[in-house]
Amino acid sequence: MFAWDLLANAVVAGLLLGGFYAAVSLGVSIIFGLLDIANIAQPAFLILGSYAAYVMNSTFGLDPILTGLLFTPVFYLLGAAVYRVYYGSFERRGEESLRGLVFFFGLLFIIEVSLSLKFGVDYRLVQAGYIGKSIEFAGVGIAYRLLVPCLVGLAMTLALHLFLGRTFYGRAIMAVSQDRLALRLMGANPVKIKTVAFGIGIAAASLAGALLVTITPVIPSSDRDYIGRMFAITVLGGMGSIGGTLVAAVILGVIESLMATFYGPSWSLAVSFGILLVALAVRPAGLFGR
């Protein structure tokens, strides 16, 4: 007999996971999708955000997600600084593609190894009131540990959607992704706008990192699990479309959850990378690409 309740549970968990994956991928959607900068180091900033939440939680007992919010300005500045180095070293010289990629790859390793030098390779987790509790609804359990990050992820998606569509800076970021020269002719400085966008992308990743450590314990090399997911979702979502990112994140979350329930969790990682490979090979413009 087919286990319907198992299926229902897996789908619900996948939907919740999808909200979290959207939060994880928003930064890549901005930086890679809109700015066209292949920031492979993005998952390292995610884990850096997790460790910031962990440190504040274990020393001051601060709520991890609140910490994540408090730290976004710090990560925004960090991201802006990284972009300035990147711009000065590669983009201005027109060597961004190949060497820029290597630069970010090196950055990924530096952050990851620094974390493991500082904190070791033990799993780190956070304490909060809602972790471990859940509600039952028609035989389907919903863990707060997943629900809260999902809601925050949805809020982040909505906030970014509004920011990009309604505000001056948001529209400028959309413009810089479409036509840099035209923007410059209109009197705006593309470098400044890209700095802002890059900073927001990194800040989003750090907040997602706080969500991650709420869901599951992290180690410094956890970032590797998210490289594929982030880029798969971004490519599938249509490179820079915020709504598309959310849809792609939910699709990936559900598929992964189903795979983990019916075939075992060791396959779930291959799903995202498999989808990424197929998406890249068959339809690089994604589901919602222009």
Add this chain to the structure above:
Amino acid sequence: MVAAGVLIASLRVNPYLYFAGYVIFQYIVIATAWNILGGYAGYVNFGTPAFFALGAYTAVFLIQSIRAPLPVLILAGGLVSALLGLGIGYLTLRLRGVFFSIATLALSIVLQTMIINWDYVGGSRGLSVIRPSSPPFGSYVTFLFTVMVFLAVVAVTAARFIERSWIGRGLAALRDNEEAAECMGVPTLRLKLFATTISGFLLGVAGAPFPYYVTFVEPNSAFNLDYAVNALAMPMIGGTTSWIGPVIGAVLLGSAQQLATVTISSEMNLFIVGVVLVAFVVLAPEGILGLVRRLRAR
């Protein structure tokens, strides 16, 4: 080769040197192989661990099933990885630049998952490999060291040949501007397929003796992302446009890492690689060769 091996074995030096030396020569093969695709053709491959591990696991499979001798393992490991290389060569038809790099990274993880779920070669727990009882000369580590030196010579010779032939010029043309090269009649697809296949072959060859070297193979060590970062850091540091660049990078960075592993910690050595890589790519994009050239020009 046997004569050289006997000579190496007869030198009375600390056996640890062979153990560490093996890794450095292995990196010469890996860096040279990476550079044929990355340096000459301009396609950045993040999936080095996939090819290396495929070579290693082909060897594990053949040891498990028929206890094949080492030369067979090396050849088979190379051929299987070459096939994978041919596959990603066709991928370049659709994916260029950044997308190609991300796809190779994805490939590495997918392959790792498959190996983790394949119990015959050890699955996620890993597998102990028993070395053959009697090597042709010296101790088994000395023998493996000699084999790796030989493989490094083969790899570097191949890279030097490619660089100086019309193939190298064609690859350089497509690296600088693929469309323009195609329009000028350069057979870009055939050249790219050649580069990915030969690069894959050499990476597989480097991985094939790995099971006998470590004697315990598990997916995390065979698919280690360290190979990916080293494979591109070494040519970047040495200089990507010439065959000697990866060799310089591999010797410098490889020895530095061996030293750091012994004297500080194995995590520190990765830190060093990351910092050196970023420093070079920002400050000296042409690598050591570029620095030397600039000094000479003065």
